[in-house]
Amino acid sequence: MAYYQYVIIGAGIAGSNAAATIRKEAPESNIALIGEEQYPVYSRVNIGKVAAAHKQPEELLLKTEAYFEQNTIHRIIAKVTSLDSEAKTLTLDNSEVLQYDKVLIATGGRARKLTQAGSDLAGIFSFQTLDDAIQVRDYIQDKKQITIVGGGFIGIEFVELLSSLGKTVNLIIREDWYWKGMIDQIGGNILHEYLHQRANVYYKSEIQEIRGEGAISEIVLTSGEVISTEAMCVGIGLELNKDFLPEHLCNRGLKVNQYLISDNPDIFGAGDIAEYYDILHNSYTGGGTWANASLQGMIAGYNMVHPDTMKSFSLIPAYCPKTSLPIAFVGSCRLGPEMQSIVIEQGDRYVQVNINSQNQIIGGVVIGDSAYMGTIRKWVETGITIDTIVS
Numbered sequence: 001m002a003y004y005q006y007v008i009i010g011a012g013i014a015g016s017n018a019a020a021t022i023r024k025e026a027p028e029s030n031i032a033l034i035g036e037e038q039y040p041v042y043s044r045v046n047i048g049k050v051a052a053a054h055k056q057p058e059e060l061l062l063k064t065e066a067y068f069e070q071n072t073i074h075r076i077i078a079k080v081t082s083l084d085s086e087a088k089t090l091t092l093d094n095s096e097v098l099q100y101d102k103v104l105i106a107t108g109g110r111a112r113k114l115t116q117a118g119s120d121l122a123g124i125f126s127f128q129t130l131d132d133a134i135q136v137r138d139y140i141q142d143k144k145q146i147t148i149v150g151g152g153f154i155g156i157e158f159v160e161l162l163s164s165l166g167k168t169v170n171l172i173i174r175e176d177w178y179w180k181g182m183i184d185q186i187g188g189n190i191l192h193e194y195l196h197q198r199a200n201v202y203y204k205s206e207i208q209e210i211r212g213e214g215a216i217s218e219i220v221l222t223s224g225e226v227i228s229t230e231a232m233c234v235g236i237g238l239e240l241n242k243d244f245l246p247e248h249l250c251n252r253g254l255k256v257n258q259y260l261i262s263d264n265p266d267i268f269g270a271g272d273i274a275e276y277y278d279i280l281h282n283s284y285t286g287g288g289t290w291a292n293a294s295l296q297g298m299i300a301g302y303n304m305v306h307p308d309t310m311k312s313f314s315l316i317p318a319y320c321p322k323t324s325l326p327i328a329f330v331g332s333c334r335l336g337p338e339m340q341s342i343v344i345e346q347g348d349r350y351v352q353v354n355i356n357s358q359n360q361i362i363g364g365v366v367i368g369d370s371a372y373m374g375t376i377r378k379w380v381e382t383g384i385t386i387d388t389i390v391s
């Protein structure tokens with residue numbers, strides 16, 4: 001059985017940064033980096049540029065195979081199917097078993113799939129990997145009418161991307177306005193102005209069935225309306241890759257403390273998979289951003305090597321979708337009973353702040369001026385109250 005001091009599962013930005021950090025901090029150690037994708041780490045945030053044929057796939061690579069060889073990081077292209085935390089072993093999909101001292105889970109998520117009849121027809125795509133982007137690029141080349149499903153970050157970027165390629169775009173979302181769970185209706189109206197110049201938008205719509213002879217040609221909504229389409233891109237969220245992990249270590253994701261250690265001291269977590277303890281807000285939360293995954297990878301790698309001088313993770317997440325309309329989300333943005341939103345500007349620039357029960361600003365959204373996210377970030381950092389801002 002192969003043995004490694006440090007095993008990293010998931011070779012995206014979190015896992016690859018962790019491997020690089022471990023190599024720097026423990027030059028003599030032996031490290032395995034296991035990932036099921038064939039490519040070394042690449043810029044996942046830019047796969048849209050490959051789908052639009054603006055970039056070649058290799059232009060997205062952030063590290064080469066030679067880098068891993070030179071740094072003696074043993075890259076294994078395989079899927080981990082189970083992990084035995086007592087025996088400290090894990091099993092690959094080729095049945096190989098590996099022994100570890102410490103393991104980092106950095107497996108991110110996979111695109112959620114539609115389940116309606118017809119969802120397996122050709123021409124229906126998820127959008128999570130470089131291979132997805134290559135498939136979309138090749139399929140849509142000669143297609144004129146494309147439908148996007150989902151009202152999140154991927155959906156709006158697709159609208160921009162496909163309309164810029166001169167395609168006729170349909171957008172199907174469940175909600176009454178875009179990002180309803182994160183943006184006030186006033187913000188939703190601004191987004192509508194942007195969206196409807198680029199797509200036929202179907203709000204409050206659900207798919208009943210997808211039809212076609214071998215490949216998609218029609219979508220039937222639950223309202224009975226039928227939309228003709230030649231392809232469909234689906235962006236309806238992520239399912240975290242935690243199936244192989246012991247259940248007691250997981251909640252929504254792999255639960256880790258501020259040092260990115262799970263309830264098992266030899267199992268660490270970083271990136272989208274990690275449900276980490278946020279020391280700013282004293283609660284567990286998930287990341288879902290590139291900066292988050294990147295920094296967590298480095299910190300987890302460091303902490304795996306230096307148990308006596310561990311660093312804690314803290315970062316106010318921020319996300320700017322790649323759209324010509326500047327949009328920025330900062331800090332906590334998912335509205336719910338414990339978080340209220342207040343619109344403080346709605347002219348040329350829309351500014352919404354999100355406050356907790358103590359009236360402290362814990363997040364916000366800006367449309368029309370993404371540079372303003374720096375101001376919101378400062379408010380979140382300092383825990384300032386809404387009354388102070390308004391006065």
Ligand SMILES: Cc1cc2nc3c(=O)[nH]c(=O)nc-3n(C[C@H](O)[C@H](O)[C@H](O)COP(=O)(O)OP(=O)(O)OC[C@H]3O[C@@H](n4cnc5c(N)ncnc54)[C@H](O)[C@@H]3O)c2cc1C
Nearest residue numbers: 010012013014036079080107108241271272288289290293
């Ligand atoms: C199209 C798109 C656009 C985005 N745009 C932005 C943006 O503008 N800004 C931003 O901040 N974020 C953006 N994101 C999100 C960002 O890319 C993620 O937050 C980040 O990539 C997470 O990194 P990660 O290393 O945690 O996980 P991932 O990048 O998901 O990597 C995890 C890796 O683990 C592998 N894996 C999973 N399970 C196993 C297993 N059992 N065995 C072996 N390997 C496994 C996966 O195949 C994958 O390669 C975007 C995401 C997408 C898809």
